[in-house]
Amino acid sequence: MFKNYIKITWRSLLKNKTFTILNSIGLSVAFAVAILLSMAGFFDLSYDKFHTNSKDIYKVYSMWQNPKGPQVSVSHAAPLMPAIIDEVPGITRATRHLQQEAVLTYGEKEINMDAIWVDADFFNMFTFPAIKGKMNNPLEKQSDIVITEETAKSLFGDEEAIGKTVQIQINGKDESFTVGTVVENNPAQSTLEFEIAVRFEREADYLGSKDNWGARYHDIYVQLGENVAPSQFDIATRSLVNNNFKERIDNAKRDGAQPDSDGLYYKFELLPLEDENFATFKNGYVQVSRSNVYLVLGVAFLILFIACVNFINMSIARSGQRLKEIGMRKTLGAKPKQLFFQFWTESLFVFLFSVSIGVVISILLIDEFKTIFRTDVSFGLILSPVTILLFMLGILIITFIVGGYPALLMSKLGTIQSLKGKLDVSGKNRVRDALMVLQFGIAILMIAGTLVLHSQLDFMRNKDLGFNKEQVLSFPLDxxxxxxxxxxxxxxxxxxxxxxxxxxxxxxxxxxxxxxxxxxxxxxxxxxxxxxxxxxxxxxxxxxxxxxxxxxxxxxxxxxxxxxxxxxxxxxxxxxxxxxxxxxxxxxxxxxxxxxxxxxxxxxxxxxxxxxxxxxxxxxxxxxxxxxxxxxxxxxxxxxxxxxxxxxxxxxxxxxxxxLGSFLDENINRTFRKEERMTTMITSGSILAIALSCIGLFAISLLIVNQRTKEIGVRKVIGASVTNITFLLTKDFLKLVGISFLIASPIAWWFMKEWLKNYPFKINLSPMFFVAAGLLAAVIALCTVGGRTIKAAKQNPVKSLRTE
Incomplete structure (x- = not known):
């Protein structure tokens, strides 16, 4: 039986080459894009999760009240970390963290390195696996340093790095350190990056600030013990705050600051390490948002959704051509279940073929994708057995839903009605039209988003910043x-x-x-x-x-x-x-x-x-x-x-x-990387969404024109012009685009309004953005179906009337 399904499926797909090719192209491109975007999304979501203790590590931040409202900071005084260890219960480990460049000398080599100044517990808290040297507590001695594999190669080439003595410039003097450990290079998903790690006690300002509660200049990370809730940290540190920040609290009260909801003027709270990459400190609060990541995954889903809608629409549209086949199969004894599996097998075959091509396309385009989106994604991120199993299960579910719905419709058709080759498809048309409205609504939404994003990005690039950015060159004084x-x-x-x-x-x-x-x-x-x-x-x-x-x-x-x-x-x-x-x-x-x-x-x-x-x-x-x-x-x-x-x-x-010189306009443009990435992504998604929608629209217009060939001939005989017939055949499509516009515009306006709230300096959200998006979608739809309809309208009516 299964062999028969395969054979008939192959014949059916070859017989309808146009629709098979269009479906395969649409699904292949959609799967390729979905795979690449999903990798980018999951890559971002995996930040800092490689640390064994990631769920127990938190970054300490302070919140205080002043007359203008709440303020927040992650910079702390040097004596705070030891005080937390001594006075706060539930803290397993803690480390200070200061990232700054250091001039490192070895022999004739003098190199500026990205250095971190941390406490001895740092490498026991964070997972940076050691390759050579001390595996446990590598910063136990203040004279030892930890370097990455890449740093070792830069400094020592093929020589053994362990035990080598290097000099680091501290307060204008060269001080000697010994390489005690070489660790793996920083993972791409790490918010903590370094080339060398040095004990915090050797930092230039440490001796002068180790007892100074007013000099705040470094981060602090803590690791909580089991069953210790982060919410307890604020309560546990209140006595510490009262003892060491009394003057600051008194000044806040004197200046008219209002206490927070807990009646406090100064407190410490914890930010989970896994949230740090998504956190911003604005308006006196910590805001954690993964919206950009979910936007990437959302675009991947929408692209795949549009391709699936195409498949459903074309399958429904083709059902009228297969009525006699269905009737004949039922006459010969085929059951609805057998018909369902026959048509579903065709869908499964197209989907598996498209997924295979999509995977190949994604492999070929991954380097360009990494360059455009500035990401370090790799297929290794999704090649785990669990991910592959979930991927295959997802494909099976999508195929069952997308291919199963048209198959179910066709398997339920009556035998006599099918043999007559006539069917009331009004219900199917409603489903098809609803899907097309949704499809073009998504496209209009993404086009409007593209226009607003481009305008905001241009506005920021061209805004007068109050200084000369075109003629000024800046560079580090290494x-x-x-x-x-x-x-x-x-x-x-x-x-x-x-x-x-x-x-x-x-x-x-x-x-x-x-x-x-x-x-x-x-x-x-x-x-x-x-x-x-x-x-x-x-x-x-x-x-x-x-x-x-x-x-x-x-x-x-x-x-x-x-x-x-x-x-x-x-x-x-x-x-x-x-x-x-x-x-x-x-x-x-x-x-x-x-x-x-x-x-x-x-x-x-x-x-x-x-x-x-x-x-x-x-x-x-x-x-x-x-x-x-x-x-x-x-x-x-x-x-x-x-x-x-x-x-x-x-x-x-x-x-x-x-x-490392660059002009200030280049520096300013680098600050827009997040916006550029979003704009590029939404623009690419819009283009692809429109292209996929047009593929489906073109295929459906072919079927509709074929179904109405005799009607076109009759209308021409009684005097209808080419313009009248073309309008007749295209108005229904344009009506659907118009409905899409009415639905998508308010949604796009709300999303863009919310997004622009992130910027104190922004464009005005003009209605023209959404009108332009709707007109562009209408023009593209008209161009897609126009060529075929005009050709049909110009056809000899005698030839049209002979069509059965």
Whole structure:
């Protein structure tokens, strides 16, 4: 029996080549895209889950109240972690974590490495498997370091790394460390990345801040014991907070801050490690959202859904052509169950073939996919036996539903009615039309999303950020030289170059440079019996001129005034914090006797990403703090030549450093990676959704035109024009697109409105986005069916009337 099913299935598919090919193409492409997008989604969802103790590890964050509302931070003081270990029950392990670059020297090699400064428990908490050296507690000694396999190769080549002595620059001095352990390279799904790991006690600022509760500059992770709830951490740390943050709490009450729902002004809470990659700290709260991941998986599902709708629609449309076959089979004794399995076998065959082709396509396109979507997915992520079993089970279920519904309809047809070749298909048409409405509704939804995403992305790219981003080059000040001395040497090297206009430096970059590093510094101070919080930026001379910041009042730092090293330049947002009529009368207070006067105010500029409002910032010049980035303003012509000049000059200033320069507009564009990924994904999904919808629409239009051939001939004989007949055949399709538009537009508007809430600076959500999406879908649908209908309308009516 099964052999007979296979044989008849093969003949039927070959007989209807057009529909077989269209179904196979649609399903193959849909499965390929669904596989790739699903891999990307599951890759993101697997972040940090490779750690054996991932479910028990949490990141500590603090929440406090100020007059403007709640504030949140993950930066902590050095004495907090030991206090948590001593005073808080249920903590199995804990570690401080500070990520910053370190200059590492071995022989003639001098390399800037991504370093983490952690406590001894770090490698007992997190799973970074050791390859060589100490397998247990590798940071037990403060003189030992842990390096990755890739770092070992960069430093030592084929030599044995264990036991080698290297120097790390700390506070301007080379200190010796011994390589005690080599671990595997960081997994791609790790939020904690490093090339070398060093004990926290050896960090440059540790000795000066180990007892200072006011210096917050690092993260803390804790591992909870069994049956210890994260919610207990807040209660367990309240006495610790009251003992060590009493002054801060008193200041908050004095300044008019309101307590939270628990009546607290300061508290500590825990963020699960597995949520860290999806967490944002905005508006005083921690928000964990996997919406982007679910969006990727949702697009994969919608693409596959549209392809399945195509299959159902074409199967239903083809049912009218197989009525006599069904009637004959029933006359010869075929039972409904046998007919069902016959037609379902055809569906299963097409699906299995399409899945096979889809897998091949996904393998061929995975490299391009990884490049476009900036992901490190691999098939290894889904090649586990459980995943393969679930995948095959999913295909079987989809096939049973998608192929089973048309098969069930055809198997229930009456014998006599089938033999006559006539059937009332109004019910089937309703199902078909509903599916087409849903199909084009999804396409319109994705087109509207694409238009809004593109517009928002263009808006952010072209927005005036308040500084010169086209002519300014930034690069990390790597190397052992003092950063201020290195900049002065660079000025000397480029002094005779007419294309170099200004040179300066700061301790933070604007946007994301090629080193991928981004940081911020904040501090609070007492001003006239209230606390003011501000972002802090250490700068060098000419910073304002280099970035073309607009000076509103006062002046910039000047070499002519030695006192400027004890002055501050602020932005307008910071000036409002002071509340003074003349902001130049204000000052930054570090103590009762140490005050830095405000000497100038610059117009607000976007020193953070555009998903944040402009916050207060204070610029100071202090040789006590290093500069980490150089800025060079170049002439608007010969940008490439100027780039090479700066690169060559820096090679002479710091020959052992790698030049990682990029213009600020490139840095700013890198901050839009999330938006670019979403836009690319939605755009690709929209194109594919429309293409798949058109495949189904084209196939159905072929069948409908064939079914109405005699009607077309009669209408032409009695005088109908080609235009009238074309309109008659296309109006039903356009009506379905119109219904799709009416359903999809409100849904798209709501989704886009919610998404734009994430941005304080955004476009206006114009109705034209949705009108354009509907018109585009209508035009594409018209073009899809228009060619075939016009051809049918032009056909000789005599030939049409002969058609049975």
């Amino acid at each position: 190397g052992k030289k003092n950063s201020y001395d290195a900049l002065e040497l660079l000025r000397n090297e480029l002094a005779g170059n007419a294309d170099i206009l200004e040179i300066s430096g700061a301790d933070n970059n604007l946007g994301y440079g090629k080193d991928g590093s981004v940081s911020s510094s904040m501090f609070g101070f007492e001003y006239k019996n209230r606390v003011i919080n501000t972002n802090y930026l250490t700068v060098d001379y000419d910073y304002v001129e280099t970035l073309d910041l607009e000076l509103v009042t006062g002046r910039n730092f000047s070499r002519e005034f030695a006192s400027d090293r004890s002055g501050a330049v602020i932005n307008e947002a910071m000036a409002k914090e002071f509340g003074e009529k003349d902001p130049l009368t204000a000052y930054i207070s570090f103590s009762e006797t140490l005050r830095f006067p405000v000497i100038g105010v610059v117009k607000d500029y976007h020193f953070e990403n555009l998903d944040k409002t402009i916050a207060p910032i204070t610029m100071m010049m202090s040789r006590d703090y290093d500069l980490y980035y150089g800025y060079v303003k170049v002439a608007p012509v010969n940008l490439a030549k100027s780039y090479d000049a700066v690169k060559n000059a820096w090679a002479r200033v710091s020959p052992n450093s790698k030049f």
